[in-house]
Amino acid sequence: MTPPTHAATAPSPHTAAAPVSTQALTLLAGDRVLIDRADLRLDAGQVLSLTGGAGTGKTLLLRALAGLPLPGVTLAGQARTDGRRLLIAQGGRLAPQRPLALQAADVIGHHLGLDASAALRRMADALDRMGVPPAARRFDLPPERLPDSLRWAALFALGIAVGPAVLLADAPAAGLDPTVRLRLLHRLAEWARSSATALILAGRPEDGLDGPADARLCLHEGRVLPTPPIPDPLPAPDHAHHPAGAAVMTAHGLTMSFPMGTGPTGEARRLTAVHSLDLELVDGETLVLLGESGSGKAMLARALLHLPAPSTGRVVWMGRDLTKADDATLRRVRRDVQPLFPDPAGSLDPAMTVGAQLTAVLESLRPDIPADRRPQRVVETLRAVGLPTDTATRWPASLRPLEAARVGLARALMPDPRALVCDEPLATLSAEDRAEFWDDLLTARDRRHLSLILTTERAEEGLRHADRALVLLMGRVVERGSADDLLHHARHPYTQAMLSAARGDRPALEGDPPSALRQPDGCTLRQRCPKARSFCAQAVPTLEPVGPGHAVACHYWDTP
Amino acid sequence: MSAPPPLPTTTHHGKGAAGLALLVALALACTVAPLLNDGAGPLRADRDPVLTALTDGRGSLSFALLSGLLGAGLGVAWSGLAIALGDRAERRLMGAAARLVALPLALLVPLGVGLTGGGLPVLTALVALSAAPLVAGLAHQDLRALLRRDFLTAARAAGRSKGALLLHHLLPNAVRPLLAAGAIALPRALAVESLASLLGLGLPSSVGSWGGAVGVAARLGDGLALVPAALLLALSLWAFHAVADEALRLAAEGPHGGPSNGLPGGSAPDARP
Amino acid sequence: MPRTAVRRLIDTLPATLLPIAAGAALAWAVAWAVGLSGLDAARGLLAATAFTLLLVAPALLLGAGLGALAGAWAGLPPHSGGGWTGRALIAAGPLLPGFLLAALAALAVRSGAAAAPLAWAALALPAACHAARLARPAMSAALTSDALRMAEGLGLDDRTVLRHLALPAALAPVTGGFANAALSALAGATAVESLLDLPGLGALLIDAARVGSLSGSLPALMALCGLAGLLRALGSALGGWLQRVTGAGR
Structure with a gap:
């Protein structure tokens, strides 16, 4: 007892x-x-x-x-x-x-x-x-x-x-x-x-x-x-490892839009989820994309992987333009850039064992590895992400959420990629599992010198693990800067509100995000923003530099 | 004390198994029945009514199987074609299926037989066509849901070719839902054929069918002939329905104990017309 | 009459009255072409349509209504008399297609029973089974739903919960499945009319088909399609009304 x-x-x-x-x-x-x-x-x-x-x-x-x-x-x-x-x-x-x-x-x-x-x-x-x-x-x-x-x-x-x-x-x-x-x-x-x-x-x-x-x-x-006082469960950001290498991935004028049928006057309507966005990923850095749901961060992550290809604009990986890539080139790029999905269990084929799915990745992306060495690779990668080797024989339906997330990570690591594009990879995990999976992800990043793009709606958590961040609001970047700058000197009311919410404080934004189908003119935040004035309805703010590497898209960022 | 991981839902497959067993038993009994009739040809009401009904069952059951499978195949092909053509053609094809489902298609069978003078090929085609739009609608829903799932995106990210996607990922996962959609066609085929035969515009009397026997007995007021045929027909319909429901349940469960479509498995949606 | 109801009625016209009118017009034209009275032919078709509607609609409404209540009752714990009726209907559903019951009714009529109640019963019973089968799982789901726990938490009494939450949830799939039940009932009605020699659309269709007459069967078929649309519209109107009464009403 x-x-x-x-x-x-x-x-x-x-x-x-x-x-x-x-x-x-x-x-x-x-x-x-x-x-x-x-x-x-x-x-x-x-x-x-x-x-x-x-x-x-x-x-x-x-x-x-x-x-x-x-x-x-x-x-x-x-x-x-x-x-x-x-x-x-x-x-x-x-x-x-x-x-x-x-x-x-x-x-x-x-x-x-x-x-x-x-x-x-x-x-x-x-x-x-x-x-x-x-x-x-x-x-x-x-x-x-x-x-x-x-x-x-x-x-x-x-x-x-x-x-x-x-x-x-x-x-x-x-x-x-x-x-x-x-x-x-x-x-x-x-x-x-x-x-x-x-x-x-x-x-x-x-x-x-x-x-x-x-x-x-x-x-x-x-x-x-x-409840014990939160002892800062996340390791402080490791800014010693701040990379200053060359850009490995760049995106120019990336736009994602979808047909939405025809309007009342017969014109074709389109829903634009990402508006002509530029992005650069430096070798070895962790770039976090922050935003509420509906901000277009997931669409952007998929567009970077050409899953599906963006409506306009282009993505270049190490000098290879994905828009013009043939199947072989695209496969070569996929070997280097792998995704993590928001629902790891749903991203596994329920009709194949874990081992078969990992082997299939090697088969198509690493034909240079002989077939008899594949099982060994599968076992090594499973071990590297903290899974027992018998996981290979299991069916996806029998995996717990953390195991599924780890299998997703293992699959992404199979071809020895140089970058991971992770779309809310921890969304399905409980608090304890999140901490463990962060560990796995960061260990893999540091051991393999991976570049990471990570989307999340948890501002503080994301920034603590990142080098740089883009803050997205309805498909546009509203703030860009180093993780440190954003964590301590965020300028945009939207970024500030997300950080307040992450710390349990009351965010200064009122009301709900507008529907993507009826976006307001001018700044899309103005109906919720404490700094909004009449001019905000007239022009969409553009990014202006406010410090080294730090830019904000707000007409009144400098007013109290 | 953390909660144990949720156990996979265990569902009872008793009803489906009973339906299948009943169907097998009926098929066997119908096959053996003519032998018990001293090997004579198709016998009519002057002999044992149960044996006569069992003999008639050969026609009903085999025809339901034939036309049901054909209808299931047609429906699945319909939905597959719609998805392969995509976009506007898909909307039109599936819109047509939805409009057809809302019409009294079952009555087209006796009408078609009457107008064309009948014949087994015509009847088979008509019965299959009456079941196909329903199957097509269900199969299309399932296939679209499957195509939206993330594991296909993951397979594309893994550099899998279109052929490999189709063969190794899409088909193995589509088998259960498509079988379930197709299974709906079996009870429907039996019911539609029985209705047509009951109206005297179905299977030719030389083949013999429960519907035809019930129709003749009802017109003649011959209860002794009606009851066994009606009972066997009702039992077969129940068995076909039980099997179709079971197929739906299995499809909802997904392969290897995982819920399909990311929804919790278990209850089968009611799709019976 | 509220404007939405009028608009809804106008929306349903192409699928309901239009095919029936077209069928009547075709019957008139065919009769006129062979030198018979077109007016009589059109009138005959409309009379047959009205007959079939009178045969099917009451049976369908009564069957679906009682079946839905029995099915909902079967989803309520603990087991009770009404619940067992619902269970029996659900179990018997696949065993009792309308045309088989029509044959039994015909047999009974041949041995001296009254035709009308038996014909209605033969059509109502399958509708009741179908409705019960749809209502029971919906009722069970409503009784274990988050919405029920919310109602409990907000302190609402059982009667309010049953009336405003559980019953509408149980009836919703029945009104949704009314179109299917109507199609089955039309097939059953065809068997009833044909076996009992009643002057309905189904009998008209089958008699014309038996003699291989396209010009005779086509008007009947068009009118049947219109009737199917009419019953479907009736079902959705009824669903809307039920929703207002049980869901939104006081």
Whole structure:
């Protein structure tokens, strides 16, 4: 049996009846202990973040606090909540077909006994608090037709409108861009503090819930423990290895656009994801492409690999122009430049064993290696990325996410490439797996002297491992500079907002990114930007140098 | 205590296996039945009604298999052609399939037989054509979903030639979904042929079919002849449906326990007309 | 009448009334060409269309409605009488195509039973099986969905959840699959009319086909295609109405 746990108590300034308190709360699934004697105490107006990896029992703990049934789970100890409590469940799904306004009226009416119009007035006030502009409130629509960010904002507003004593949020705003997620969470936390609601934000450690919280707890091996202060888990950027070699890859005027059918007047419409972009990758450097989802970073990464080829512009690898390359030249370039995919498991052929897929890479890209030496190479590469050699005989469906990511890395390393183009290679991994895979990737980079292009929406994490960075906004570069410059002296409001979100702070951007189909004139950030003025609507800002190697595309970057 | 990795979903294949076993049993019984009839030719209602129904089953089952397979092949070829031609031709071909599926195609079979005077080749072609648009629509959906998957991009990044992509990556992964789409054609072929024969505009009476026997018995008010044929027909339809459902389930599971299309495996979508 | 409903009606015309009108016009032209009364022929076709519509639509609506409810019930724990009906319908579905039930109905009518209720039952039962088969998994999925957990968390009672979340989710695939059920019902109706000698479109088509008459069968076929479109439009209108009543209604 485990030794007695210490009381993992959120700091409580006074001893009046707390809205949430548990005593030795234990949750058992069969003979498995999910939560072991948790002692929690949360005061009115306090915001608590409760983090833990997948399957650590966060959802069950919240359901227990909400007094909801726990099928198949035995509860021991005490869980007590005072006053009205509300649980915003994981996924943020409401009845998909029923207009949001009616669902809001149901919930608010149920709790407060208000008629529909009074309930909706309350909801409107709550939406004001969440910063949803009246023009965006399409609540006559069913939730499934609303953008995710608006759906989450509406859910939080629903919580605010009911005004419970205890609000529990399970994986709140998960899946949104960090800038949008942190803005919503900070607004919710502010409301909780001002209205004396006890708020628990539960989620994965990588979701940035600690930022808006006053108290931080984590679930580890069934215990509720105080979250240790982050000891900077990422190694400091290694600027000793800052390369100054020749450019190996250059891209000029790269544009990616797609036909979108015909417009109302019969003209062919195109959606442009990347606007005439220039890029240079120096031998041995790590270049990170930062941007929210929809910024065009993934499209750019694929265009660099000619998967598919860009609509216009050209990519040159070591003097070879890919636009004019024949099959043999393209294969030669593919031997040098290999991709990592955002979903490693999905990038493996489910009908081939891992070994067969790795061998196939050698077969087509390294015909110089004799067939009898291929198995040996496969084994060596698997070992190099930390996988046991019997992985070669396994089917992709049996791989765990980290293993799949490593197999993806092994496949990319098979032909002995000189550069990797990695598109969000850690997107499917949990926090612990991310740290391990970063290790693998950086080890491979340093051992093999690889150049890396890496796309990510996690600004801080990306910059810490990079030499240089491009910040992309709706297909255009808005800031360019060394990783150090961007990390400490970011000039563009968009870069600053991404860094704030990564640090758990409240980003200064308001509202949601505009749709790619209806981009505003001028600067595409102006509707969200705190520095926006009327001139921003008139001209798309161009990159102007603000320091050595540091350029910004903002009309007012130098105004406070 | 970290959660164990999610176990691969285990699905029961009982219904599909039962359907297949039933089909085999029916096929065997129908093959053996004429021998039990003293080796005489096709026998009619004056003899044992069960044996007569079993004898009729030879025609129904073998014809359903023949025309069903032909319809499945046609449908798969239709979708394959659409994808190979690409773009506008693809939209037109699949649009045509979708419009055809919305029409009462089953009634074209008795109509065509009546107008052309019948004959096995005409009937086979008509039944196959009535099943093909549905198969084409399903197969097209599956193939498009497959073509969007990242492992094909990864294979291209690995420098694989177009031939290797098709042969080593696309085909092995397409087999299950295409078989599942094609399997829909089997119960449909049996049902459509039975309807046409019941209306007297299907298989010639010399071949014998359950639909025809049921139709004649219903007109004559002969319950004794109707029940065995109707029962055997219903059982065969159930068995064909069970096999087709099982094929859909297997396709959703993906090869080697992996979910196909990146979606969690398990439940088969309902695509039965 | 709301403008959207009018627009929807106009949208469906090319696939519904137009083929029926074209069929009637063709029947008129064919009769006129051989020196018969064109008006009588067109009127005959329209009467047959109306007959088939009266035969199919009530059976289809009743069957699909009851089947959907039984199927939804079968997806609700714990097992109950209604649930077992749903399960039985789902299991029997593939065993009971409309034309086979039509043959059984014909047999019963030959031995003295009334034709109309049996004909309707022969068409309603397969529709019910089809609807139950679609409704049950949708209901089960809705009861384990994130949306249900959200409704629980927001404190809504079971009745509200069932009415506004689970039932619309269970009915949605049924209205989506109504077009397929309508096609099966038309095939079944053809068998019913042909075996029971009823004056519908199916019988008209098959009688013309038996004598190898293209000019006789083509108008009937066109009218049948129009009828299929009409039933499909009816299904989608019904789906929209149901969604308003269960999903959006108070």
